[in-house]
Amino acid sequence: MVDSNYMADSGLERAFAKVRALLEGDFEHPGLTLYDLQNLVGYNSRVKTDGPLSYTLPPEPELSGVAAVRLYYYPKDPEVTLIVEIEDKARKRHLRHFKWNGISWTAPHGLKSDLTATREVLPAIEEVGGDFFLGYAPEEAKELAEAIRRGEAAGTKYMLCTRDNTRIFYSPTSSPPTIPCPRCGNGNLIFKTLTLANPEDRIEALLREQRALRTALEDLLLYLKRKLGP
Numbered sequence: 001m002v003d004s005n006y007m008a009d010s011g012l013e014r015a016f017a018k019v020r021a022l023l024e025g026d027f028e029h030p031g032l033t034l035y036d037l038q039n040l041v042g043y044n045s046r047v048k049t050d051g052p053l054s055y056t057l058p059p060e061p062e063l064s065g066v067a068a069v070r071l072y073y074y075p076k077d078p079e080v081t082l083i084v085e086i087e088d089k090a091r092k093r094h095l096r097h098f099k100w101n102g103i104s105w106t107a108p109h110g111l112k113s114d115l116t117a118t119r120e121v122l123p124a125i126e127e128v129g130g131d132f133f134l135g136y137a138p139e140e141a142k143e144l145a146e147a148i149r150r151g152e153a154a155g156t157k158y159m160l161c162t163r164d165n166t167r168i169f170y171s172p173t174s175s176p177p178t179i180p181c182p183r184c185g186n187g188n189l190i191f192k193t194l195t196l197a198n199p200e201d202r203i204e205a206l207l208r209e210q211r212a213l214r215t216a217l218e219d220l221l222l223y224l225k226r227k228l229g230p
């Protein structure tokens, strides 16, 4: 199988060049300022928000090689003011972080800011039957979900959420995810390897989905209680 991560992606390169011109300016335009960014995302200082607020760049020829370019503004974050997200055609997201220093965009300490296409990407995430699949194309995720259900995927590695038992299967070509649980936001995930020898019961899959729904519901109730008072 060819890993598309390791092939040059000219569409991605062009999108990065476009974003670089947008942030740093070029012969025709000055670079984007914090004020410009606030206008783009519709930031209103009267609205108290911790962010992020986002803006999707409108389609244009230079961006035709990628799925989308989004700017995320974090008004309250002391370290990161702006995150640029470029989603490529394979639905992988490339992130770059910036801090506004009063004049220009600089690199926050230890975070990635260079505006060139690299091989480091956040893989796309697919949800199939209550499980999440990271770094798989939609069809691959569906096939793997089927194989798991039939008990034919022993040895497959995944992360398990300790809170709601959500499973996040990750592609063997990508490194283990450093993301929180996509369902509940819990950062405490443990490494597991699928060992099941018997086909997974549909009942079991349903129970897992039900557990996940219950957790979501409990969270919602807690949130409403906080909002509305006792």
Ligand SMILES: [Zn+2]
Pocket: 161, 162, 163, 164, 165, 166, 181, 182, 183, 184, 185, 186
């Ligand atoms: Zn979870």
